[in-house]
Amino acid sequence: MNKFIRYVQGMMLLLTLAASGCTQAGENESSGGNMRGYNHVPGQTVNRFSVNGYGGTLTGNICCVMLPDKWRPGLIAHVEWEVDPQTAPVFPGYSDRTKFLAWKKQVEGSYQRHSADVEIPQYDKSGGLDVHFLPCNKVKVYAGIDGFGSPLYPIKEPMNMKEPASCPK
Known part of the structure; x- marks a missing residue:
């Protein structure tokens, strides 16, 4: 009987963890x-990035x-990223x-x-976080439920933007 109780407790713990997933x-x-x-930005690769340590x-x-369930003023995303400018010599094997x-x-x-520290624009309901890497090492984020390219999506920059010869300081 003791094994059965431990089994049931273990299964309940697993079910609780599985149900909580990423949305609890x-x-x-x-x-x-x-x-x-x-x-x-074509011609460069974003190797990895993090937002607030994630x-x-x-x-x-x-x-x-x-992310907070309810948006509040002053909500900031601290974004860190690594770029490969693809200037390497030919792979020697x-x-x-x-x-x-x-x-x-x-x-x-x-x-x-x-x-970069980027303000998170207002959202009614969080849909995760989209991070957009733009020319001149700029970044924008969006945390709403609209998908990239939809009319309500606030980030309108096109894909395949060219890096300018010089970036504003």
């Missing part, structure tokens, strides 16, 4: 949601980022380990790290 509201009325990244990539939805390690060091040394 905490005591501060926040919920988790997926993060999505959009790179608007990590992401540009490979689709990443779970999870915590793996056969000569010394050449490969030198190439790898040069590639990783060209990565650029950036950060």
Whole structure:
């Protein structure tokens, strides 16, 4: 009988954890949601990014980022990201380990790290967080339920934007 009770308790714990997933509201009325990244600048790769310490990539939805259920003025997203400007020399292959390690060091040394504090625009209901990487190391975010490209989506910049010859300071 003792094994059966432990089994039932374990199953209840698993069901509770599974049901909570990324969307359980905490005591501060926040919920988790997926993060999505959009790179608007061809010719550079966003290797990875994080928002308020929650990590992401540009490979689709990443779970999870915590957001208040109700928007409030002054809501800020601290975004950190790493860019590969793709200025590396030709890949030497793996056969000569010394050449490969030198190439790898040069590639990783060209990565650029950036950060920005971005105000989160007003939303009625959180739909996760979209992070848009724009020319000149600018970033915009959106946390509502409208999808990128829909008429109500507030970020209107096109994909495939060109990096200008010089960026404003």
